[in-house]
Amino acid sequence: MASDVVLVIGGGPAGLEAARGAADLGAKVVLVEERDHLGGTPVFERYAALTHGFQDAEEVMNRLAQEVTTHPNVQVKLSTRVVGCTGSKGDFHVTLTKVSDGASETVHAGAIIVATGFQHFDPGRETQVYGYYEYPDVITLADAEAMLKARKFVRPSTGLPPERVCFIQCVGSRDRQIGNEYCSKVCCGIASKQAIEIRQQVPNCKVYIFYIDMRMYGYWENEIYWPAQEQYKVNYIKGIATEIIQKGDKLLVRGEDTTLGRPMEVLMDMVILSVGMEPSKGTREVARILGLKQNKYGFIEVPHEGVDPVATSVPGIFVAGAAAGPKDLDDSMSMAGAAAMKAVAAIRRAIAVASGG
Numbered sequence: 001m002a003s004d005v006v007l008v009i010g011g012g013p014a015g016l017e018a019a020r021g022a023a024d025l026g027a028k029v030v031l032v033e034e035r036d037h038l039g040g041t042p043v044f045e046r047y048a049a050l051t052h053g054f055q056d057a058e059e060v061m062n063r064l065a066q067e068v069t070t071h072p073n074v075q076v077k078l079s080t081r082v083v084g085c086t087g088s089k090g091d092f093h094v095t096l097t098k099v100s101d102g103a104s105e106t107v108h109a110g111a112i113i114v115a116t117g118f119q120h121f122d123p124g125r126e127t128q129v130y131g132y133y134e135y136p137d138v139i140t141l142a143d144a145e146a147m148l149k150a151r152k153f154v155r156p157s158t159g160l161p162p163e164r165v166c167f168i169q170c171v172g173s174r175d176r177q178i179g180n181e182y183c184s185k186v187c188c189g190i191a192s193k194q195a196i197e198i199r200q201q202v203p204n205c206k207v208y209i210f211y212i213d214m215r216m217y218g219y220w221e222n223e224i225y226w227p228a229q230e231q232y233k234v235n236y237i238k239g240i241a242t243e244i245i246q247k248g249d250k251l252l253v254r255g256e257d258t259t260l261g262r263p264m265e266v267l268m269d270m271v272i273l274s275v276g277m278e279p280s281k282g283t284r285e286v287a288r289i290l291g292l293k294q295n296k297y298g299f300i301e302v303p304h305e306g307v308d309p310v311a312t313s314v315p316g317i318f319v320a321g322a323a324a325g326p327k328d329l330d331d332s333m334s335m336a337g338a339a340a341m342k343a344v345a346a347i348r349r350a351i352a353v354a355s356g357g
């Protein structure tokens with residue numbers, strides 16, 4: 001029997017937008033989130049300001065979450081994971097388990113939207129020697145977000161504001177040796193956004209960004225990259241950092257200035273590693289449970305991305321957001337809207353077919 005329920009897995013930006021969209025189109029929605037709160041990685045990892053417009057990440061996500069939790073067509077199940085699935089398009093039976101006590105239930109769904117997101121690359125796996133687990137003043141983009149959110153951007157080793165900070169781009173991305181050849185798409189923009197926030201919070205701090213090439217477009221280029229250089233005097237240096245060592249109470253960054261074609265050595269108080277995006281553990285797990293094809297990096301494969309951007313390898317199951325590959329919010333939200341529309345169309349078609357229409 002066909003079901004009129006859309007099951008959304010993942011309560012981050014993409015899952016929330018997919019749930020809101022499908023519910024607004026009149027479908028019954030069950031939203032499953034494995035954590036005990038909604039909002040996804042921006043809330044869980046304590047991001048500071050979100051683009052567009054440097055809005056407080058928690059406030060933005062809470063507003064979106066509230067629209068979903070108060071929607072009469074949406075049922076939210078927190079601290080809940082998907083553990084099994086049978087059936088096919090129009091007629092899926094999905095087994096859910098409560099993380100706290102293992103209690104299980106089955107949801108009958110006509111269509112499924114997977115929005116299980118990403119996790120940050122672990123810099124312990126990098127091929128260059130950046131010493132993330134060795135030196136307290138080497139941090140990641142995610143660590144920097146949490147410090148900026150707390151408005152306490154200080155050197156972890158001293159608790160004092162830094163005078164010189166640099167970002168190292170493409171850590172864990174565009175790296176054949178670790179098998180992540182892809183560009184994570186967001187880290188050039190996010191490093192530039194954080195550089196602005198650092199200059200706002202610690203005006204005397206000089207900020208440098210060492211990049212292979214800056215990859216930004218549209219909003220990120222016009223409203224983040226150019227103001228970072230022109231208004232906030234962030235220094236962009238085309239160069240590859242190959243090693244970081246502790247020198248006294250500073251960090252010595254060694255590498256090559258590729259514009260000048262000569263070795264470079266600079267002293268910094270803090271180094272921020274621009275770590276890339278990898279599929280979350282949940283994305284890999286849900287793909288396996290639902291029988292979805294994954295690409296070689298573990299993201300959920302979209303077989304005809306150009307013309308059918310949210311369809312997975314299984315009819316009736318759609319994907320939205322960073323579960324399908326690195327994405328910023330704009331792309332995650334657009335994908336979620338498209339997935340909601342496709343899922344509702346799929347359940348309506350299945351119900352019409354089942355009732356002989």
Ligand SMILES: Cc1cc2nc3c(=O)[nH]c(=O)nc-3n(C[C@H](O)[C@H](O)[C@H](O)COP(=O)(O)OP(=O)(O)OC[C@H]3O[C@@H](n4cnc5c(N)ncnc54)[C@H](O)[C@@H]3O)c2cc1C
Pocket residue numbers: 009010011012013014015032033034035038039040041042047049050051052080081082115116117118119120141142145186190193280281282283285286320321322323327328329330332
């Ligand atoms: C440091 C940093 C800063 C950023 N800042 C910005 C910014 O300012 N502007 C911007 O446009 N983009 C920004 N981004 C990108 C942005 O975070 C992503 O585009 C967005 O989070 C993707 O949303 P998502 O819902 O696809 O995934 P996520 O945010 O990762 O959410 C996925 C959700 O699914 C849940 N989940 C996972 N597995 C399961 C499971 N098995 N069962 C149930 N639930 C599950 C997770 O708990 C999580 O709640 C930033 C990224 C980084 C790394």
Ligand code: SF4
Pocket residue numbers: 169170171173174182183184185186187188189213214215274276
């Ligand atoms: S967005 Fe920038 S830092 Fe991130 S992987 Fe691509 S080029 Fe490197």
